[in-house]
Amino acid sequence: MKKIIFCVLLALALFLSLASCNKSGDAVNSGDVDLDTECKTLVVYFTAAENSGVDAVSSASVVTVDGEAKGVSQAVAEMTAGETGADLFSIRTSTVYPANMGELIDYADKEQDDDVRPELTSSIDNLDDYATVFVGFPIWWYDLPQVMYSFFDEYDFSGKTIIPFTVHNGSRLSGTPAKIAELEPDATVIADGFTVSMQNAAKAGEDVAEWLHGLGF
């Protein structure tokens, strides 16, 4: 009898251990990622205003936050870094983008058609220090600006989590998280990145904070 009870208990323990393994396996999917919010975090951004050879006020794209003119992506990047305590990194290129909006639109159109990879002039020396990297940029022609392709060519995000955010004039994320996932197949890319229109960016602080709290920051 004792032997039977022992076997039943053993089988039960085995069943429970298998059941708990399945449970934790089921919990891991692309929509439910455990973010390492304790480790050092980096916020990377690209904005036209810092790459146009003029001050922000004279650039093609500008927003004013607390009396300071800056690029729209920069404004959201600073809100994100302020809320998370993350380090901030600005992508710079040797390409001098037109400060006139119409000219910039034409320039970027051709750059995209020609699949150009603008040269990067700023670099992240310590990417290994970061497990989670926010990456923000404006939507240009329904896509990432070409310089972002240079950026993802340059760095290997294997094993890291990328959290995209975009600024836009109607296109929202425009499918860019999926494109980033293609460019960085061994990274975890958060599908529901933050996005805000250029018109609402200056006062997006509360929405940014709410988004970050939802992610566990």
Ligand SMILES: Cc1cc2nc3c(=O)[nH]c(=O)nc-3n(C[C@H](O)[C@H](O)[C@H](O)COP(=O)(O)O)c2cc1C
């Ligand atoms: C070259 C260019 C192309 C753009 N294409 C789009 C687009 O396809 N969809 C969209 O919603 N907004 C588009 N925009 C609007 C930008 O996303 C918007 O102006 C953004 O706030 C600029 O951010 P920045 O100040 O950080 O450069 C475009 C702007 C530029 C300059």
